[in-house]
Amino acid sequence: MPDQDMTQTPGRRARDRAMAILLVGIALLMPPVAQVFLVDDHILGLPIPVLYIFVVWGALILGAMMISGPLKKSEARGPGAGAGGNGAPDPQERPPGD
Numbered sequence: 001m002p003d004q005d006m007t008q009t010p011g012r013r014a015r016d017r018a019m020a021i022l023l024v025g026i027a028l029l030m031p032p033v034a035q036v037f038l039v040d041d042h043i044l045g046l047p048i049p050v051l052y053i054f055v056v057w058g059a060l061i062l063g064a065m066m067i068s069g070p071l072k073k074s075e076a077r078g079p080g081a082g083a084g085g086n087g088a089p090d091p092q093e094r095p096p097g098d
Contacts, residue, residue: 011074014067021063028056 008016027033037052044051 009074010070011077014070014074018064018067018071021060021067025056025060029053 034049034052037048039048041048
């Protein structure tokens with residue numbers, strides 16, 4: 001069986017990365033992780049918890065911007081472009097009459 005990473009299409013990898021960005025963002029903003037930064041110090045006049053939230057938010061926006069190009073390209077191929085949206089026929093799909 002071929003390695004899954006080697007057979008994934010660019011559209012599939014882009015969707016996987018988008019899901020990873022979402023899950024990392026959720027994890028970083030969960031109270032147990034965010035609570036580590038609940039200290040009464042300031043950096044450049046900003047409280048650390050506020051700075052943490054805005055840095056995570058900015059990083060998520062940058063990640064979304066970076067992944068939006070490949071996602072647009074994969075969506076432009078259309079939903080009927082095969083399993084991975086790469087123009088190849090779906091190997092799981094059988095022709096009619098078989």
